């Protein structure tokens with residue numbers, strides 16, 4: 195049987211959703227026989243490949259770079275999953291939304307720093323005015339809220355998708 | 371004088387109700403659960419949240435079960451695809467109009483709004499988040515009012531007025547600018563009428579009213595105590 199191509203993406207989040215994904219523990223062995231992880235923080239690929247079956251996206255869209263990435267990912271993905279509250283609602287990254295970007299950076303990197311009081315610009319994308327959920331940029335096929343979503347919920351979802359079932363609504367998945 | 375008995379239908383089932391009861395009360399007595407948010411047993415109903423909407427035969431309009439009195443021959447539907455759709459939309463609107471960051475909220479895991487979203491199967495909102503800038507009133511010695519989490523259910527207003535008799539809380543402003551206010555819209559800590567009883571905190575279904583010092587997930591509410599208190603108050607007029 196052809197393996198299902200799965201990608202994972204880390205936008206503006208804390209990597210907790212990826213940790214939860216790794217928390218499926220031993221189940222990862224059974225899963226490894228059925229899927230190929232073709233892109234993401236867990237593997238080496240530099241560029242997001244074409245023809246991905248399932249992409250799990252952690253994090254909010256916070257910069258123009260994030261927005262460009264999620265556009266490309268959408269074009270190259272069959273089933274796009276917003277994984278976790280940051281991707282679904284904006285969550286903690288969006289708590290900065292009430293503060294204008296210049297003021298925020300000044301507060302954190304200048305007023306809040308003891309040494310090296312300088313706002314970083316090298317190699318970091320400029321922030322958008324708001325951090326916002328994925329669905330405001332691209333069509334999202336499945337939302338999995340939670341901060342992070344429990345490993346069991348992620349496993350259950352992947353199981354459903356691999357067996358070609360319509361993912362069952364998980365009563366244990368909640369915001370937060 | 372004993373209340374007059376009347377017959378109504380709830381989801382097709384013939385139920386005996388008492389004159390003066392609301393649809394919600396009659397349904398609850400018949401063992402039928404209608405979802406509610408602004409209703410708290412023991413406080414007067416306010417009809418503020420519109421989660422308890424039901425279909426009533428003979429009218430196109432949906433009616434709130436918590437404020438609509440029963441009438442002889444009334445036929446009510448409490449579960450339908452249309453009702454679920456509207457209930458979901460209502461909860462989604464509550465979620466987007468303030469800043470509900472459940473993961474860092476004192477009420478995470480004990481919140482009636484969060485639980486309602488889960489039970490309605492809401493995994494995301496169909497509307498864009500508003501991300502408003504809202505104040506947090508920390509001036510009270512023991513309690514906090516966080517407008518970011520308020521759903522304007524007015525349970526605090528009613529608990530304070532009806533159970534404590536202090537009338538600290540009210541609702542001010544209009545539309546999207548509506549806020550709960552203490553006394554004459556002054557900081558809570560400066561309220562000359564607040565007795566610091568904490569009934570409003572216990573009545574609040576979300577993390578909007580909390581005890582100071584409560585960390586994420588630490589705020590649990592005892593609404594059952596308010597209901598019991600209201601019951602004993604009624605028993606001794």
Ligand code: SF4
Pocket residue numbers: 369370469470471472473475476477478479481482483484519576577578
């Ligand atoms: S009040 Fe409830 S819904 Fe709002 S952030 Fe807190 S836990 Fe979430």
Ligand code: SF4
Pocket residue numbers: 519520521522523524525526527550570573574575576578579
């Ligand atoms: S503070 Fe709490 S009890 Fe009062 S209106 Fe807001 S959500 Fe309701």
Ligand code: FES
Pocket residue numbers: 405406407408409416417418419420421422423434435436437
């Ligand atoms: S519970 Fe009836 S309107 Fe809120």
